[in-house]
Amino acid sequence: MYYINKFEHGGRNFGMELGLWELEQDENTGVVVLEQQIKYLREVFEDDLLYIESTLLGVGNKAFTVLHEMYCNPQKELVCTMQVVLVLFDKVNRKSLPFPKEKREELLKVMNK
Numbered sequence: 001m002y003y004i005n006k007f008e009h010g011g012r013n014f015g016m017e018l019g020l021w022e023l024e025q026d027e028n029t030g031v032v033v034l035e036q037q038i039k040y041l042r043e044v045f046e047d048d049l050l051y052i053e054s055t056l057l058g059v060g061n062k063a064f065t066v067l068h069e070m071y072c073n074p075q076k077e078l079v080c081t082m083q084v085v086l087v088l089f090d091k092v093n094r095k096s097l098p099f100p101k102e103k104r105e106e107l108l109k110v111m112n113k
Helices: 002-018 020-024 101-111
Strands: 029-040 049-059 063-073 077-090 095-097
Touching (some): 002 029, 020 029
Antiparallel strands (some): 029 077, 063 077, 077 095
16 A cells, blocks of 8 residues: 555656646546556665656557656665556546547657656
8 A cells, every 4th residue: 555655646646747637627527547567676665765656658549657766765776666557538428438639649648758
């Protein structure tokens, strides 16, 4: 649970950097996790100084994939990774939505940098 919480915070920050949370301004729309794969490489402890680096790996019409990497300072040792597939989601009709064209193009530009 501790690892997931750290990745959640990193994911929120990354989403804000990408402008994804603009898509959630409507209370009927959200970004939700469709799939996640976690690899635990080393145990971490409560007093460890951790940070998350996030990379946009792919963008489709409805889904996008992000890789989060958790590092432990001061050694900058990779301790855990999480690859996650997310979708824009209609909370009322309970189904995925296509990304607005302009947002998809913005994400593709970020991915290609």
